[in-house]
Amino acid sequence: xxxxxxxxxxxxxxxxxxxxxxxxxxxxxxxxxxxxxxxxxxxxxxxxxxxxxxxxxxxxxxxxxxxxxxxxxxxxxxxxxxxxxxxxxxxxxxxxxxxxxxxxxxxxxxx
Amino acid sequence: xxxxxxxxxxxxxxxxxxxxxxxxxxxxxxxxxxxxxxxxxxxxxxxxxxxxxxxxxxxxxxxxxxxxxxxxxxxxxxxxxxxxxxxxxxxxxxxxxxxxxxxxxxxxxxxxxxxx
Numbered sequence: 001x002x003x004x005x006x007x008x009x010x011x012x013x014x015x016x017x018x019x020x021x022x023x024x025x026x027x028x029x030x031x032x033x034x035x036x037x038x039x040x041x042x043x044x045x046x047x048x049x050x051x052x053x054x055x056x057x058x059x060x061x062x063x064x065x066x067x068x069x070x071x072x073x074x075x076x077x078x079x080x081x082x083x084x085x086x087x088x089x090x091x092x093x094x095x096x097x098x099x100x101x102x103x104x105x106x107x108x109x110x111x
Numbered sequence: 112x113x114x115x116x117x118x119x120x121x122x123x124x125x126x127x128x129x130x131x132x133x134x135x136x137x138x139x140x141x142x143x144x145x146x147x148x149x150x151x152x153x154x155x156x157x158x159x160x161x162x163x164x165x166x167x168x169x170x171x172x173x174x175x176x177x178x179x180x181x182x183x184x185x186x187x188x189x190x191x192x193x194x195x196x197x198x199x200x201x202x203x204x205x206x207x208x209x210x211x212x213x214x215x216x217x218x219x220x221x222x223x224x225x226x227x
Contacts, residue, residue, distance in 0.1 A: 004153075008151075031214055033216070035218075041220070041221075042201060042218045042219060042220040042221050043154075043201065043218040045215055045216065045217065045218075048214055048215070050214075088153060088154070090154075096142055096159060096161050097142030097143065097144045097159055097161070097203065097204070097205040097216060098144065098156055098159055098169065099144075099146075099154070099156065099203075099216065100156075101146075101153035101154040101155070102153055103151060103152060103153045104153050
């Protein structure tokens with residue numbers, strides 16, 4: 001079945017770049033998402049990428065997609081303490097709103 | 112636009128009680144879905160709907176019922192609450208395919224449910 005895997009924890013220093021990685025199994029996914037969740041809050045859509053793209057850049061965020069290896073990454077440039085949160089990647093299934101989520105990566109930003 | 116709204120924000124139930132978690136969206140989205148979030152497990156899909164009158168099961172549907180009588184509302188019913196249903200529940204909505212904005216899926220703020 002479909003599965004999405006993420007590493008659970010990442011710690012970086014303020015001002016460094018953060019790279020959060022994700023692997024997925026469903027090769028028929030047409031697009032993949034990155035969400036951010038702050039403590040006690042809901043999910044905030046950060047960005048998404050179509051499966052026919054290799055890269056998408058949006059201000060400090062860069063998403064890289066390697067379809068051959070089914071690997072997705074989110075790079076945050078100049079990481080700030082306000083970026084501390086849990087980051088989820090998710091793949092869509094069948095364009096019906098069905099998403100399969102990874103377990104989430106907790107990003108800790110040290111001053 | 113209020114986006115996706117959920118009520119209540121917090122709820123405590125005793126084992127065996129039933130209740131309905133409310134979800135509404137004002138974006139005229141066709142697709143709506145319910146997820147539960149448990150520590151270390153990400154979000155898992157409970158039920159989803161592609162339009163009024165059409166629902167289907169997700170990964171973890173047991174113990175939950177849904178209906179979709181209007182485009183705006185998608186309530187989730189717990190039939191007989193169990194401690195294993197202690198979780199945070201999120202509702203989400205998304206437009207059907209076509210426009211670029213249809214790829215954006217929005218989540219509500221969540222309902223924290225504790226079953227004792």
